[in-house]
Amino acid sequence: MSEQAEVVIIGAGVIGWSIAYYLRQAGVDVCLLERARVGAGASAVAAGLLAPLGPLNGPGPLASLLLAGCSALPELVAELEERSGLQIELEQSGALRLACERRAVGRLQRRLERWQPLGLQLSWLSGEEARQREPLLTAEVEGAVYAPQEGQLRARKLLEVLAWAARQAGARCYEDCEVCGLRQRAGRVLAVQTKTGEEIGCGSLVIAAGAWSAQCCTWLNCKVPVRPVRGQLVSLRPPEGLPALHHLLFGRAIYLIPRRDGSLTVGATREEAGFEVGVTAEGITWLLAQARRLVPVLAEATLEGSWAGLRPATPDGLPIVGLLPGWQNVILATGHGSVGVMLSALTGQLVSDLLCSGRRSPLLLACDPERFISPAPGA
Numbered sequence: 242m243s244e245q246a247e248v249v250i251i252g253a254g255v256i257g258w259s260i261a262y263y264l265r266q267a268g269v270d271v272c273l274l275e276r277a278r279v280g281a282g283a284s285a286v287a288a289g290l291l292a293p294l295g296p297l298n299g300p301g302p303l304a305s306l307l308l309a310g311c312s313a314l315p316e317l318v319a320e321l322e323e324r325s326g327l328q329i330e331l332e333q334s335g336a337l338r339l340a341c342e343r344r345a346v347g348r349l350q351r352r353l354e355r356w357q358p359l360g361l362q363l364s365w366l367s368g369e370e371a372r373q374r375e376p377l378l379t380a381e382v383e384g385a386v387y388a389p390q391e392g393q394l395r396a397r398k399l400l401e402v403l404a405w406a407a408r409q410a411g412a413r414c415y416e417d418c419e420v421c422g423l424r425q426r427a428g429r430v431l432a433v434q435t436k437t438g439e440e441i442g443c444g445s446l447v448i449a450a451g452a453w454s455a456q457c458c459t460w461l462n463c464k465v466p467v468r469p470v471r472g473q474l475v476s477l478r479p480p481e482g483l484p485a486l487h488h489l490l491f492g493r494a495i496y497l498i499p500r501r502d503g504s505l506t507v508g509a510t511r512e513e514a515g516f517e518v519g520v521t522a523e524g525i526t527w528l529l530a531q532a533r534r535l536v537p538v539l540a541e542a543t544l545e546g547s548w549a550g551l552r553p554a555t556p557d558g559l560p561i562v563g564l565l566p567g568w569q570n571v572i573l574a575t576g577h578g579s580v581g582v583m584l585s586a587l588t589g590q591l592v593s594d595l596l597c598s599g600r601r602s603p604l605l606l607a608c609d610p611e612r613f614i615s616p617a618p619g620a
Contacts, residue, residue, distance in 0.1 A: 244272070244441055244442070245441070245442035245443070246270050246271060246272035246413070246441060246442070246443055246444070247269050247270040247271065247443070247444045247445065248264055248269055248270070248271045248272070248443065248444065248445045248446075248447060248596060249271075249272050249273075249274065249433050249441055249443035249445075249446050249447070250271065250272070250273045250274070250446075250447040250449055251273075251274050251420055251433070251446070251447070251448050251449065251450050251457055252273070252274075252275065252282075252448070252449035252450035252451060252453075252454070252575075253273045253274070253275035253279045253404070253414055253416070254282050254283065254284035254400070254449065254451055254581070255284035255287075255396070255399060255400050255403065255581055255582055255585045256284075256449045256451070256574050256575070256577060256581055256584075256585055256588050256589070257273055257447070257449040257450075257574075258273070258279075258400065258403045258404050258407050258412075258589075259317075259403060259585045259586060259588060259589030260447055260449060260574060260588065260589045260592045260593060261273055261407045261412040261414075261589075262403055262406055262407040262410065262412070262589060263589040263590055263592075263593035264412075264593050264596065264597070265407055265410035265411050265412050266410065266593075267593060267597050269593075269596065269597065270411075271407075271411075271412050271413070272412070272413045272414070272415070272441060272443075273412065273413070273414040273415070274414075274415050274418045274420055274433065274435070274441070275414060275415065275416045275417075275418060276417075276418065276419040276420070276450075276453070277416070277417065278416050278417065279400070279404055279414065279416060280397065280400060280401065282451055282550070282551075283451055283452065283550035283551050283552060283553070283581070284396060284397075284400045284451075284581065284582070285396060285397040285400050285401075286396070286397070286474070286548050286549070286550040287396035287550060287579075287581065287582050288393070288396065288474060288496070288498060288506055288508050288509060288582075289393050289394045289395055289396035289399070289498075289582055290391075290393055290489070290496065290498070290579075290582070290583070291311055291314065291331070291333075291391060291392040291393055291394060291582075291583055292336050292388070292391040292392070292393075292489060292491075292496075293307035293308060293310075293311055293359075293361075293391070293580075293583065294336075294338065294356055294359075294361070294386075294388055294391065295491065296558060296578075296579070296580065297355075297356065297359070298352070298355050299355035299356065299358060299359070300358050300359060302559060302604075302606075302607030302608075303558060303559055303607075304359055305604060306559075306560075306584060306587070306604055306607075306608070307580060307583055307584070308359065308360075308361075309587050309604055310580070310583045310584040310585075310586065310587040310588075311583060313586040313587045313590060314331075314394075314582075314583065314585065314586045314587075315331060316586070317403075317585075317586040317589075318331045318394065318399070321399075321402045321403060321406050322402070324406055324409070325402050325405055325406060327398065327401075327402050328398070329394050329395055329398045329399050329402055330393075330394055330395040330398060330500070330501055331392065331393070331394040332392050332393055332394070332501075333389070333390060333391070333392040334391075334392050334393060334487060334488055334489060334499070335387065335388060335389040335390070335391060335392070335487075335488050335489070336387075336388045336391035336392075336488055336489035336490070336491060337366070337371055337374065337375060337385045337386070337387055337388075337488045337489070337490050337491070338352075338385060338386040338388065338491045338492070339371065339378070339382050339384075339385045339490065339491060339492030339493075339535065340382070340383050340384040340385065340492075341379070341381045341382055341383065341492050341493055341534070341535070342381065342383060343383050345383065346383050346384045349384060349385075349386060350365065350384070352386070353365060353386050356386075361388060361390055362388070362389050362390055363386055363387070363388055364386070364387045365384065365385075365386060365387075366384065366385045366386070366387050367383075367384055368380075368382045368383045368384055368385070370385075371384070371385035371387075374387070374487070374488060375486060375487065375488060375490065376484055377483065377484065377486060377536045377537075377538055378490075378535065378536060379534060379535055379536065379537055381534070382492070382535075391489060392489070393489060393498050394582070395500075396582050399582065399585070403585075418435055418437075419435060419436045420433055420434065420435055420436075420457065421434055421435060421436045422434040422460050423446070423460045423461065424440065425461070428567060428568055428569050429568070429569050429570050430443060430446045430461075430568065430570060430571055431443070433446065443570075444570065445570040445571070445572065445596055446570060446571045446572070447571075447572045447573075447574055447592065447596075448565075448571065448572070448573050448574070448575060449574040449575060450575065451551070451553040451575060451577075451581075452467065452468070452469035452516070452551040452552070452553040454467045454553060454561075454573065454575035454576070455467045455468070458565070458573075461565065461567075461568060461571065463565060463566075463567075463614050464614070465561065465573065465575070465576075465610070465613065465614060466555060466556050466613050467553045467554065467555055467561065467575050467576045468513075468553075468554050469514070469515060469516055469551035469552070469553065469554070470511055470512065470513060470551065470552045470554045470578070471510065471511075471512040471513075471514040471517065471518065471549055471550070471551055471552075472508060472509035472510055472511060472512075472549060472550055472551075472552055472579065473508070473509060473510040473512070473520055473521065473524040473525060473528065473547065473548070473549040474506060474507060474508035474509050474528070474547065474548055474549070474550075475506075475507045475508075475525055475528050475529065475544060475545075475546065475547045476504050476505070476506055476507075476544075476545040476546045476547070477504065477505045477506075477507060477532070477539060477542040477543065477544060477545060478503065478504055478505070478542060478543040478545050479503070479505055479538065479539065479541075479542050480538060480541045480542060483538055485499060485503065486499040486505065486536070487499060490535060490536070492535050493531045493534055493535060494531065495507060495508065495509070495528060495531045495532060495535070496508055496509070497532060497535065497536065504545060505532075505539075505542070507528050507529070507531075507532045508528070509528075509579075510524045510527065510528065510549075512524065516551065518549050518550065518551055519549065520547045520548060520549050524549075525547050529544075552577075552578050552579050552581075553575055553576050553577060553578065553581075554576065554578045555576040555578065555613075556613075557612075558578060559576070559607055559608055560574075560575065560576045560577045560578070560584065560588070560608050561573050561574075561575050561576040561608060561610050561613065562574050562575075562576075562588060562591065562592065562605055562608040562609075562610075563595070563601065563605055563608060563609045563610050563611075564595075564610070565610055565614065566610060566611050566614050566615060567615075572592060572595065572596065573610050574588055574592050587604070591604065591605055
């Protein structure tokens with residue numbers, strides 16, 4: 242393989258494919274390089290939450306990003322479903338954020354006060370009102386915030402359909418293609434080099450390699466503070482004959498997501514485990530215990546599966562998106578943490594605009610790589 246592309250993207254997760262999709266809509270020649278297989282990374286195993294409130298404590302740069310991301314994603318999903326005929330299962334099911342002890346009520350009410358300026362529909366429910374909405378909830382629930390606009394989708398289906406649509410539009414993707422270096426000159430990357438000795442020339446390079454992005458940046462003499470944070474999840478099949486859950490449930494540091502097929506996704510741990518992506522007995526035991534405390538009948542549920550992914554986390558909780566300092570044609574699109582799916586469409590649009598016209602959205606100001614990275618010596 243020896244070829245050229247206007248834009249080469251390292252990483253074929255939901256961020257990389259979204260960027261590729263929007264670049265192809267603009268007529269840009271684009272090639273993605275994936276070290277494993279499409280769907281082998283964090284994107285395909287993500288929970289698919291469209292629930293911006295969790296990481297927020299009020300207005301600010303992250304709130305602006307998440308609200309814009311949640312507005313952009315349904316349009317992309319509708320477009321992809323129409324083109325493919327496949328369902329991504331986006332549902333605005335609403336969420337209940339639970340206070341499970343009396344002392345937690347005040348904390349949750351204070352969070353509600355900080356969330357009010359965001360402009361979302363929010364209301365306070367007593368414990369009894371929460372159980373009227375979800376009769377299977379534990380009697381320990383003392384109060385809840387009801388957020389009817391929050392929702393979910395199937396992350397793996399989003400990735401699969403997005404990849405299909407981008408390929409249909411002309412994007413190329415090489416799987417099992419591990420990058421080992423970059424050919425560069427005078428502050429520009431000229432080509433990407435692979436472990437098999439091949440080279441792909443590029444006009445611009447996008448690093449969208451998730452938790453592995455920091456490793457990619459070492460080839461550019463840059464230290465990027467993106468680290469892996471492991472999240473373990475399980476899928477349960479509730480006992481037959483019980484009323485189904487209808488809302489996303491957040492409480493006791495976990496979430497429960499009722500799916501169309503009747504299963505229930507429970508997540509997620511947050512573990513500093515390096516690049517170890519395995520599922521552990523301790524992690525799964527903890528998730529199951531917390532799920533039973535929220536919904537006691539889940540003690541009788543069937544365990545259908547378990548899995549884990551590595552979130553690309555940053556020190557300040559904001560993604561790193563923008564031109565790499567000291568380099569004329571390298572853009573970072575990484576560090577999305579647990580909100581990569583939520584921000585996928587928005588990131589694709591904004592990075593495509595940046596590459597095609599040089600326009601940097603005000604939404605990206607707080608995401609600028611310059612907040613962490615100084616120009617590399619000699620770049």
